[in-house]
Amino acid sequence: MLRKDHNPADPDDSPRPQLAKAYIPADTEDRIYKLWEDSGAFTADANSTKEPFTVSMPPPNATGQLHLGHAVMLALEDIFIRTARMQGKEALWIPGTDHAAIATESVVIKQIQKEERIPDPRASLGREELLKRIAHFVEKSRGTIRSQVRKMGSSCDWSRERYTLEPTLNRMVNEVFVKMYADGLIYRGHRIVNWDPKLQTTVSDDEIEYKEEKAPFYMFQYGPFQIGTSRPETKFGDKYVVMHPDDERYAGYKHGDTFETEWINGPVTATVIKDKSVDPEFGTGVMTITPWHDATDFAIAEHHDLDKEQVIGFDGKLLPIAGEFAGLRIEDARPKIVEKLKEKGLLVKADEEYVHNLALSQRGKGPIEPQIKEQWFIDVNKRVVKWNRKEMSLKEIMQEVVQTKLIKIIPERFESTYFHWIDNLRDWCISRQIWWGHRIPVYYCSACQFAQTEMSLESGVLNHENSKLKTQNSEFTSVQSLIQCPNCGGQVTQDPDTLDTWFSSALWTWSTLIDQKLAEDPSVTFEDLLRQSPDFQKFHPTTVMETGYDILFFWVARMILMTTYAVGQIPFETVYLHGMVRTREGKKMSKSDPETMIDPLDIISRYGADALRLSMIVGQSPGADTKLYEEKIAGYRNFINKLWNASRFVLMQCEQAGIDPKTIEFGHHVELSLADKALLSALQDLILDVTRGLEGYRLSDVGERLYSFVWDYFCDWYLEVSKGEVNHAVLIHSLRTILKVLHPYCPFVTEEIWDSIKPTDAGFLIKEQWPIYDEEIVDRESYQQLQIIIDIITAIRKLRQEHNVPLDKDLTVTLVTAEHTELLQAQMGHIKRMARVAEIFIQESRPEGEIVSAFLTGVEVHLSLEGLIDPEKEKASLLKEKENLEKFKAGIEAKLGNAQFMERAPEKLVVEQKQKLAEAVEKLEKIKERLNGFITHS
């Protein structure tokens, strides 16, 4: 798979491996991905005896485009999965797509409106036809996201790909709905819901966002009271005035008192209500209520059994109760109503600067109108969930599994926001008035419904539970003509609503593991489906759920809720939450602003998926937002190229020596130099750090460690040493090890290089075994000895540059040492070559003449620079170092002289400090001697 170029100049014309001068990801990635996929490397085996490691991919919108949020998610999950796979686990990463109910339906409706000039496609086309159109649209466009997921290098098991609207998932949705209904967790009732007049559907509390808006706050005279409002258009039906029972100012009015007052469209009779939910401090302490359009007012009305009247229609226009204003839209009606009240002398004052929060639909961005509507809800407080022999409510079970650490959230602080959310959680409205989605599996009898609504409702569900209707219902298309009412034999129809898309998403970790063939058979019960699905048995609970913190509530919490209830297992053991990707200015990237938008596909084509992955992982911590910009990505592209060229160097070394790298086997027979031993030792430390870091989900740390090892140690020192003393076996072995531990982060480039250096009998790197830490190879002494050589080389380079010594000047260096003579003798060649020194003397006394010096631990470095030295400069730099050392020394002495420190500090630290002190004292002595030399000379 690498490029094998024939070299015409080569006399024997035998083609040798030759890597291109620079790594070109675009020539590599798709090819490698296909090789992996075709080889079956992504496919997990439910029958294996290996320990399972499962990741359920958060399903992207089936009609969507890959964005950076997906890219982060895919990169992280792929690292988890590739590591687990190499570590010998049965790794399953299950991909899928989401039907994205509201989003998809509104896209298609808009398209039809625009292209076919049909103003109301729902009315004109009807349910069946519209669903067909949407399904067609999804089918046509879902291939896009699949190929884009592949572009990231995602090693997910495509043979198990799932879709949130497929028949198996539909059956699971129905099973869970019926189970919850039977347990009394799902009920239908008239409640105040969030109505989106624009999208013509209810939405859940979590699908609302608030925007600050300045709108006038009016004070009106209402009988003897003054009442405040920012929404005069809702006030037509107001006939109750509410105040706190303890409010002294209104002690003269009793609960139930009535009075007549002039109001918008004439006189009304109002009733006094005393309720503790009124805040006496706010405004006048008196308010009128609009139970149909306000949640608080609704609660008061329920409590006192008051009348509720609808004022605003579901189309957002005023109803006949508004009299002359009926049919007007809110924004048109409001000023007119205020004007009328003003003319009547009922407007007391208007605060034009009032700021309040406007509730908007997250999807459609239109205002939300609270309405009373009969909807389906999930009761989160009823105690029917069996867990550890206790009966718990859905709220309690959600708390329980996180509190007891059965589920661990990373970063931990999100646990408190999770608990806070649960505390505020109200019953979940699960019905939606859109068509694209899982239809509510409830049937009504048109014949007897009028007389017995509840009865026919129940019989529909009960019948369903008795599995008479299951076959028909496993397809989401309606089949009501087949169904007869068990009560009266009349024709039944299905509930027209669909379920909140999060209802089906909440089942994702396990519904995707249910055997699809088995699920087609209606005689197999739900419990048997769980028991007999091999994937479910092997791979659930999943290991880690990785997703953005923005859907902790929408999705993660609801998966916990539904899964513990429905299958009696936690959905995942660990939740890893990543942050949002932002622009370099910290702004959200938005499609409407292409300037700030980074398109992952564009980045991949120019820098490669590996570089993109690194740029999103290194330097990011979980739960924190991350800023991404092109220079950062380019930096990691450079790193990838560095690795590529290091490999190229290794291959060239082998080629020059006539060695086929694939035949190299590394073992005890290999003779090792100091640098070899140091490198092999450092590699063990790397393996340990990387393995532990990945286990602890510290992906950024590990990425940085790998980056630094490859560049700063392997390339900058080991490969440089190799230029004077090459050991092919060590080169190949260490490069192989590096590729393995780097593979999860940059799978493409490592696989590509691996092909050139892998052992003859080896397969793909993706299936290689993870390196095992071997303490016996750790050789601290050699590592430190090489470090001394490195320090000497660095010191010489530094002195040389400080004194502007040209590189072509023949340089003589004297190393003064008492203890390292042997080491320096042996490694002299490397020092000469890498520091570009002509001659080195190793002796025990300082040389004569014009020299510049550096003082290392155990070694003095002196450069003889006749006629090139600026003595003042050298003196100044020595003085500066002396000053620093003295400060440092004084600090340590203070510590060591402190009785409390000596008593309480750990032994190890004291020893360390003493060691440092000794070194500082030694250096200081030498610097002082050297400075004295200056004084005598001048």
Place this chain on the structure above:
RNA sequence: GGGUAAUUAGCUCAGUUGGUUAGAGCGCCACAUUGACAUUGUGGAGGUCACUGGUUCGAAUCCAGUAUUACCCACCA
């Protein structure tokens, strides 16, 4: 109003349980040029770790408060 976090070099960020003479990448300055790599090499400059107190032998790290910023939740007529 309640909560969670952030504040470290010009920029973007690390800093794992308190013990480092506070690190990295980019940028900057100087030098190097066809020998793995200019998507490079070598060296350098640059930080009183937001502020004020406290705990401690010892604080970027723990505690309290202040300031600024971001996000989340609730929403009062």
